[in-house]
Amino acid sequence: MKLTSKGRYAVMALVDLARFDSINPVSLRDISLRQNISLDYLEQIFSKLKKNNIVKSIRGTQGGYILNKNPNDIKLTNIFYAVDEKVKTVQCKKESKKGCNGKATKCITHDLWDELENHINSFFKNKSLEDLIKNKKETRI
Amino acid sequence: MKLTSKGRYAVMALVDLARFDSINPVSLRDISLRQNISLDYLEQIFSKLKKNNIVKSIRGTQGGYILNKNPNDIKLTNIFYAVDEKVKTVQCKKESKKGCNGKATKCITHDLWDELENHINSFFKNKSLEDLIKNKKETRI
DNA sequence: CCATACCTGACTAAATTGGTCAAGTATAGA
């Protein structure tokens, strides 16, 4: 099981954004250069972050993005949800009554994977952007 | 991030094997039918489990596989390692001094992903096959 | 009016996944 770049980049970019400025907008170009992430790809990611009210945008020269919430209220869960980085351990569909084996009952390891999923999600729920930037704020270069 | 079928099937099959019989060999055909996993695919998986001394094989009629260790000594970690189901959260290569951004220092989220990786691995290290079959042993049909 | 920077959608190469297929070899039981 692995983390995809989309989720990794989203968190990276938001940490960068939060560290560098909390009032003035930060352009994706700057983030792209500092973190070495493709600008085009960042645009796709920020489009989703914006739809989920995690950031807001300011167009035009000197524009960019700003956090739309207090860093303490932005959990990794929220970020991952926004960019569709899902934690999926069970094979079966959650809504379905059927197990992944096509039978009426859940498979013999279903509960295990469910437990694992909760274990992982608890990590994401407890970690906020604020936790990640503590003592690491920087001033604009 | 998601669990792949290879890891899921490996655990499923071993739980099945351990539950159904601890002395007589269990054939992959039986496991395949009970758990609804492709037989050909199971063969690939068990070839790896055997190489890692988790199971041993008995050829011929009435043959099959048996656990090669006490279920208590088989942790999920061992199973996943055997079938190459890796937990990979960081992007950078662990040996390399370079960060994922190509720079000399680790990226700003490296430590976070490393912490996540440890969090997940601790789950796998602590869970044994024995934990999964407690009170669930069945007799051969 | 123009440079900056957000915005949107289409497209794609490469890797991974989740298998299938084919051709064996070893062994127990009839």
Add this chain to the structure above:
DNA sequence: TCTATACTTGACCAATTTAGTCAGGTATGG
């Protein structure tokens, strides 16, 4: 000895996902 069972090995492949690129837009401050 013959045969059915079941392990063994390696090649192959279709579908999906990933991690982007590309080509256009649109809004705005100076």
